[in-house]
Amino acid sequence: MPRRHWQDGPAQLRLPGGTSIPLEIAASYRARTRGLLGRDTIDGALLLTPAASVHTFRMRFAIDVAYLSGDLTVLAVHTMHPGRLGAPRLRSRHVLESAAGAMAGWGLRPGVRVAVTP
Incomplete structure (x- = not known):
């Protein structure tokens, strides 16, 4: 599979079954370093890439x-x-962050494949 060139900015996280979640992509060093610092919550999710x-x-x-x-x-x-x-994960290339409890509500668990669309 060819590598995708990620850029900072808004996107959509697509889950199996067609559910779409608002997503922010943090691909630059600066955006990954800032992450969710200084926020009180997040609406949707943040994708840190690359990250382990x-x-x-x-x-x-x-x-x-x-x-x-x-x-x-x-x-x-x-x-x-x-x-x-958090300990580094072998084979991890991206990290998805959301408010505690959100991922269980979305049905996100090991083995599920997601997609990202602009």
């Missing part, structure tokens, strides 16, 4: 974290509280 791990230091709320492979298949999903350091 995340932290929640200085964050104001708990988040769900999904580690995605290069073809956007979910490898693992975890809830992280503020002040935590």
Whole structure:
């Protein structure tokens, strides 16, 4: 599969079954470093790419974290509280973040493949 050139900005996360979630893409070093810092919540999700791990230091709320492979298949999903350091995931190329509890509501679990559209 050819590598996609990601750019910062808005997009849509498409889930199996046709559900669409608002998505922000953070592909530049600056956008990935900022992530969800300074926010009180997020409407939808944030895709960090490339990324294999995340932290929640200085964050104001708990988040769900999904580690995605290069073809956007979910490898693992975890809830992280503020002040935590997530271990790097082997084979992870992207990390999806959302408010805690959101991913369970979306049915996101290991093995599910998602898509990103502009």
